[in-house]
Amino acid sequence: MTGRVLLGLLPKSAKVFGQVMFGGRNLLDLTETQFNEIRGREIAMIFQDPMTALNPVLTIGMQITEVLVRKLGMSGAAAENEAVRLLDQVRIPSSRARLRSFPHELSGGMRQRVVIAAGIATRPKLLIADEPTTALDVSVQAEILQLLTSLRKELGIAIILISHDFGVISRISDEVAVMYSGRIVERGPVRDIYHRPRHPYTQGLLRAIPRIDFTDEWMPTIEGVVPSAIELIRGCAFAPRCPRRRDECEATLPPLTLTDGRRLNACFNPVPLQ
Ligand code: SF4
Structure with a gap:
């Protein structure tokens, strides 16, 4: 869906907020003819x-x-x-x-x-x-x-x-943005995120990658299911599945804020740095 926004390929009924800056221009301000030149x-x-x-x-x-x-x-x-x-x-x-x-x-x-x-x-x-x-x-x-x-x-x-495949992402990317339920929840240099995830969802994703030295009977998973795309969520969409949730998580949407230099995180109780 995000890729289609960048190409202006969403149906007319879609509502798009924010900016898509490309070459100094906000793509959302372009007419269909101007977009055709870029697409x-x-x-x-x-x-x-x-x-x-x-x-x-x-x-x-x-x-x-x-x-x-x-x-x-x-x-x-x-x-x-x-x-x-x-x-x-x-x-x-x-x-x-x-x-x-x-x-x-x-x-x-x-x-x-x-x-x-x-x-x-x-x-x-x-x-x-x-x-x-x-x-x-x-x-x-x-x-x-x-x-x-x-x-x-x-x-x-x-x-x-x-991609859903962290192995593929780590091979080719410099920077990664992890999305959950349509929002970016963590972003930063791929090595940092891979080795030191701060968002509980990123941490869960990385733990669920099969390892060759894995010996337990069960592979780790993230409990629960992804919320429906039409569900109206007030707070953090990951809260029902999050082992680190607090009271404020279900009431308020955590903003994406700059942490640790180049990294962005949307979490009220991030995983501590090790
Ligand atoms: S904001 Fe709260 S519920 Fe959401 S990921 Fe962070 S700790 Fe978990």
Whole structure:
């Protein structure tokens, strides 16, 4: 949902508050025509399932060249050559021949590479990657993460990676924002958050990661369930599940405040620093 806000893709009935600052401009102030200039060109998105993100009845070549023709005004021949270069860049072998392939003729990892190629076609400043490795097995996941890391360096783009997988996040990110029930509850450098979580939800998430040296019969979990998105919550949304809750937690929304230098935390009773 947050990624869709950044791309201006929410339905007209949606109410968006606050600011989305990008290149010195608040994106929420833009008209639809102005947003169209930015969407897909300066900000692009990789959706989580490459099989549904790609059109099954169009070839890979048609789907990549469409971006180049529509967004960069390239001619057909130039767009085809550029599509070949992009497929090379995302390490797809026999790239020119692959342009004639349909999505179902490629493996899951290859399809995700195609989606990434279409995403970087316009050399965006920001790439939003929504669970880009969820549908892939572990070894292909590692290859895609490696690809995103090297593209980030080669092209100088910023990546917002949306993921439930802390392992993936810790491999690729500099900074992490942990969200619960639609709000950021903790934010800071990924190493700090990973090794010294301050928010009880972040701590619970990290404890629930399976460890190779784990010997107990039961894996740690966070008790309870996530509140419904339509439930109106006055205080901290995590309170019913929080082992550190206090009386004020259920009555007042904890503000996101700066703690420990570069870190932000929204909690009245954070985990003490060790
Ligand atoms: S504000 Fe209270 S309920 Fe919410 S996470 Fe912090 S201690 Fe727990």
